[in-house]
Amino acid sequence: MAEVAKGGTAVAIEQHLTGRTLVVRLQGELDLVAAEEFRREVEKALDQSGARTLLLNLSQVSFIDSSGLGAILGRYRRMSQQQGRVILVGAGAAVLPILELSGLLRIIAHYETEHQALAAS
Amino acid sequence: MAEVAKGGTAVAIEQHLTGRTLVVRLQGELDLVAAEEFRREVEKALDQSGARTLLLNLSQVSFIDSSGLGAILGRYRRMSQQQGRVILVGAGAAVLPILELSGLLRIIAHYETEHQALAAS
Amino acid sequence: MEVRNTMQLEIPAVPENVGVARLALGSFASQLNFTLAELDEIKVAVSEAVTNSVVHAYPEGPGPVVVTAEHDGRELMIRVRDSGKGIADVAQARQPSFSTDPERMGLGFVFMDSFMDQLEVESRPGQGTTVTMRKRCQAGQQPQAAAEEGSARSGG
């Protein structure tokens, strides 16, 4: 598992490629500032890797708001355009209610662990 | 191990008696508000238990300032008066430098784990 | 409401300050008897309101955002005010999915509305926008959140 990119001030972003899946582990508070970083870093990694699946591990995300959701939705749109997909993993008590309320979970699959997500994909 | 008292708004305080040692596990930010609670709860537990040793587990304390130190020093003074003692356990990166700078570690022993502290006491 | 505590925070409308407001208000709210889940909701609401002032209010460069809050031990009031361009049609702006920015979700007001008990939006084009939110907590002497966090972690 090679590390593709790591960036971040507000969120720590850790990425690696496993097969054709780009695994991105986010950590911190996914608000306006972090969403901007996330967008930039993940777009770069997607361009470089040619990944077909984007797995976003949210288990270390302690906060998300509509700006953070927007950044996830934006990546979902990009992947959909190129027949790829986005999978969410491990959203906790502070994040899951927001994902549900926004309706995002009706279009993006969510698994409890990376293992389950990779097995299902 | 019986729970003697649990209180707290700013810090979570968990206490139990093991032999004649009162074990208090603090959690949160040990500032002015928390120091006041800590003082109140621990004094009550010391009065009730007749403990000879007060073990303060700081491993879940994420912040301490001079108000928090003052509350520890106050308990040290009380225990010393009644020929008892205070032991500190598990202070982390945010707490240890403050303990050192204050000189408190020159009068109060500090161990990495409760196990080590209880073995040595 | 007999005010027990107040705060006022003034910041320029730049993205970095959304977190400053959220953390300050989160700490202020934790003085009341809210659950951890309710504190998370309050943080989202603050984040949305301040983000709106940052993203929408000042197209010509960051102006001031003033966040005030007060509580009486039972009810929390939070007000976020900017002196920016304002909103022409507030009812429309509050609709789910309505956004003037194609990159955004149009869920800011929806979240403020869902997560707080009461939401009031006053705006005059060219004058600015004031968002006032209220949330009540359970009766009780002590904030719950710290105790919850304690029992969630305590092993012995």
Place this chain on the structure above:
Amino acid sequence: MEVRNTMQLEIPAVPENVGVARLALGSFASQLNFTLAELDEIKVAVSEAVTNSVVHAYPEGPGPVVVTAEHDGRELMIRVRDSGKGIADVAQARQPSFSTDPERMGLGFVFMDSFMDQLEVESRPGQGTTVTMRKRCQAGQQPQAAAEEGSARSGG
């Protein structure tokens, strides 16, 4: 110092608000390239200065505390001001272990001094006290703290 960001927080001098100030300023400071250890130091310094206004300034009941901060990306300035009773002998007050309160340690000013690069205390009896602190961070584009925390935790 070409100011890049500023903030102002006004709170009544009650114990619960020490945490509000500490969290707000901690978040503001994290906009600079400080290490996690340095951010902890800044939080202690803020906590001490605000605690002093809460504990010492207003014996007759809580008055206002105003915390302002600014930074230019390299240097952080934090100012804590009260309009309380003031300090007659500032040099004496700054001595290690000096306290007018037997329950306290007299380490507040010592910590502010140790943890910040510069500390200035202006006070006039009956007029109030203003504490100004400065700390510089390493040159660098990005705040370090988030990256550190990331690498500390990342397992894969």
